[in-house]
Amino acid sequence: MIRRASITVAVILFGLVFASLAANHVGHQSLPPLAKRYVELVPQDLGAPNVITGILLTYRAFDTLGEVAVLFMVAAGVGLVLKTRKRRSKKSPETQPRQASEIVQTGAQILVPLIAIFAAYIIMNGHLSAGGGFQGGAVIASSVLLLLLADPQQRLDLDFLSSTESIAGVLFVLVGVAGLILADGFLDNRVLPLGEFGAFFSAGAIPLLSVLLGVKVGCELSVIIDRFRA
Amino acid sequence: MVSNVFHPLNIFIVGLGGAFLIPLIYRFGRSWLPGVFVLALAAMTLISGVSLWRLAQGGMPIDILTGGAHPPYAIDLRMDLPEAIFAFSINLVALLGAGAFVRGTYGAMLLCLLLVMGVQGMVMTRDLFNLFVFLEIVSVATYGLLSLQDTSAALSAAFKYLMATVLASTFFLIGTVLLYATTGILNIDDLIVARATISGPIGFAALMFLLACLLLELKPFPANGWGLDVYETARSDVAALIAGGVSAGVFFALVKLLPLFDDQLELIAALSAVTFLFSNLIGLQQTKAQRLLGYSSIGQMGLMTLAVCLLQKLQAESSVLYLVIAGHWGPAIFMALWSAGVGVADNFLRPFLTAQRAEVSTLAVFVGAIGGASAFGILGLVIGPVVVGFTAALIQFANETLSRRRHVAPAGRP
Amino acid sequence: MISTVVLATGLALILIGLWGMLTHRNILRIIISFSLIGTGTHIVIVAIGYVANGTAPIIDRALSVADAPSRAVDPIPSALVVTAIVIGLAVTAVMLAYAIRLYDSKKTLSIDAFTESKW
Numbered sequence: 143m144i145r146r147a148s149i150t151v152a153v154i155l156f157g158l159v160f161a162s163l164a165a166n167h168v169g170h171q172s173l174p175p176l177a178k179r180y181v182e183l184v185p186q187d188l189g190a191p192n193v194i195t196g197i198l199l200t201y202r203a204f205d206t207l208g209e210v211a212v213l214f215m216v217a218a219g220v221g222l223v224l225k226t227r228k229r230r231s232k233k234s235p236e237t238q239p240r241q242a243s244e245i246v247q248t249g250a251q252i253l254v255p256l257i258a259i260f261a262a263y264i265i266m267n268g269h270l271s272a273g274g275g276f277q278g279g280a281v282i283a284s285s286v287l288l289l290l291l292a293d294p295q296q297r298l299d300l301d302f303l304s305s306t307e308s309i310a311g312v313l314f315v316l317v318g319v320a321g322l323i324l325a326d327g328f329l330d331n332r333v334l335p336l337g338e339f340g341a342f343f344s345a346g347a348i349p350l351l352s353v354l355l356g357v358k359v360g361c362e363l364s365v366i367i368d369r370f371r372a
Numbered sequence: 373m374v375s376n377v378f379h380p381l382n383i384f385i386v387g388l389g390g391a392f393l394i395p396l397i398y399r400f401g402r403s404w405l406p407g408v409f410v411l412a413l414a415a416m417t418l419i420s421g422v423s424l425w426r427l428a429q430g431g432m433p434i435d436i437l438t439g440g441a442h443p444p445y446a447i448d449l450r451m452d453l454p455e456a457i458f459a460f461s462i463n464l465v466a467l468l469g470a471g472a473f474v475r476g477t478y479g480a481m482l483l484c485l486l487l488v489m490g491v492q493g494m495v496m497t498r499d500l501f502n503l504f505v506f507l508e509i510v511s512v513a514t515y516g517l518l519s520l521q522d523t524s525a526a527l528s529a530a531f532k533y534l535m536a537t538v539l540a541s542t543f544f545l546i547g548t549v550l551l552y553a554t555t556g557i558l559n560i561d562d563l564i565v566a567r568a569t570i571s572g573p574i575g576f577a578a579l580m581f582l583l584a585c586l587l588l589e590l591k592p593f594p595a596n597g598w599g600l601d602v603y604e605t606a607r608s609d610v611a612a613l614i615a616g617g618v619s620a621g622v623f624f625a626l627v628k629l630l631p632l633f634d635d636q637l638e639l640i641a642a643l644s645a646v647t648f649l650f651s652n653l654i655g656l657q658q659t660k661a662q663r664l665l666g667y668s669s670i671g672q673m674g675l676m677t678l679a680v681c682l683l684q685k686l687q688a689e690s691s692v693l694y695l696v697i698a699g700h701w702g703p704a705i706f707m708a709l710w711s712a713g714v715g716v717a718d719n720f721l722r723p724f725l726t727a728q729r730a731e732v733s734t735l736a737v738f739v740g741a742i743g744g745a746s747a748f749g750i751l752g753l754v755i756g757p758v759v760v761g762f763t764a765a766l767i768q769f770a771n772e773t774l775s776r777r778r779h780v781a782p783a784g785r786p
Numbered sequence: 787m788i789s790t791v792v793l794a795t796g797l798a799l800i801l802i803g804l805w806g807m808l809t810h811r812n813i814l815r816i817i818i819s820f821s822l823i824g825t826g827t828h829i830v831i832v833a834i835g836y837v838a839n840g841t842a843p844i845i846d847r848a849l850s851v852a853d854a855p856s857r858a859v860d861p862i863p864s865a866l867v868v869t870a871i872v873i874g875l876a877v878t879a880v881m882l883a884y885a886i887r888l889y890d891s892k893k894t895l896s897i898d899a900f901t902e903s904k905w
Contacts, residue, residue: 160797174556208505219516309390330440528900
């Protein structure tokens, strides 16, 4: 009873706070000064048409590196948490995962290559238009998920995925260190030539970092998905 | 080039690079794994130690730039004397305790390495959103490490800790974003300079959300039941890492952001005083040593927060540093003692912690109270008995370990 | 105007998530509530970045370099939200893993079975 009352009071309090936030919110009419500088700086200094990717992979690349570390830790952490579950070694008919329906199996055959191409497009296009490493990596993982759903007996090569993910991570840090040696700072994208604005190979190291990110995130999410299987 | 090898940015390069390499080494050269892990920890300790030595000699604080640009466009970090002390002590504690992790799985080593790096990131960063990212690094590492203890009690405690800290992190994110909405600034130094503009309902709500996260993470009374369960049930080295490392990182974040909370200093001080008082009083009644130490840790955090607020009120900045150093050693001592005995004591400590009581006679408590009161005044009434209890627990540890070793050894000889 | 509507939606989602987290006893529903809180937070972040009549901060045929500072929306919240979404995913994955372990140990998903010592 007291519990219910205190919960209701807490929720109402938060509701009032949020209501005052929404009521006092005045939308921007123009960009705040810092944002304006970013919109001017990124095409000019970094050579990247997509301002957001420019911020994510150069100016605030330290955040991106931290985020990559979080994903990496989750892949290891979920493995640790689920490690001592008794793996179902006896494959009796009741515990056997159900065979996927024909729609899923046929659909997977058509969709998985399409999804993979789409994911590659999103990753490579990150610096030119909407997209980027994380987004593309998530799409790759969804294709892996579809593959697993279509064939529940499928075994992923976890060694390969784990090694790829580690190598991608190490290369990411090395590109950052190259920024220290060859350019102005850690994870500066000017280690590679900026190229022509809007071209496929432009914006310095940003496409390279996008690819590394996409590969890493795709592998990590696939590993996490696989660990949740019985 | 020599000055560049010990640049504090290398702490993160070593930490991240080492952690990314660990699965590769596990697959292709397993015997190298403990060596690489200890080497990475030792390298981080060395770098922070060198920085500390240089700063103590009167060197300039080191501004670490990233992304090839200056703040506020890019994220920057700073290594000044307080940061160096924190970083070095956390590294040292982790290095001393590495012995326990080395015999475990590669996942635990990876998480420990990233936890230590994450705490240093929390300490050194000067960007508010970067602080959030490093807070999450530290939190996710603890979630993974807490699962190493298999018992149902440990898992329940870990899940409740999970719920509380995820809520706290969400509050921090909401606070950061609302603060950006009012000021358009994410850099902590710029925020402190512009703190007069943080006004209106949105600004106030932003500050409240940030404060709520930091205080929640420091486990104030009466919301600390979940924290205690975690301290009690987790593996001792993991509990020490959380009590020493994570709490230290969060406390330092609070100290960093304290100039923003000028109007709320009394509230924070009152809350921490209540925490300190009640956690020590309840701690006296504990029968399990690890839970007692958990209460002691929380009470100490309360005391340090109280002192920091009062000092900030009086504008006495250098004393904050002293307090910060003085307060940090409790969990560090615990960890050092535990890891020093890890080889033989492991078999005896575990049954000890679950079966024995930390018995403290009433007379000792009374003497402790009187002595404490005469030394520290009114607060000493509580500090005294807690010190007595702490010492008694440690003496009992040592006694039991030594006596059991003596008893078992003769029987073991053929 | 529109950003206020989106902001209010996000805040409402956070509120629903908070209520769900506090009242539900099933662990999976608590995790879903946390996911709701996360989604609501992300919507709030994006809403804060909107500039009246603005468009995406991507330089292409629709938005020239010269026009960008006056017509683009704030890129910073969009960058922050990418990071926040990934971190939210990571935390949800860990919570689900814990839910599985908890179920394995006591064969129930009710959080009441897991409340242990108080003091």
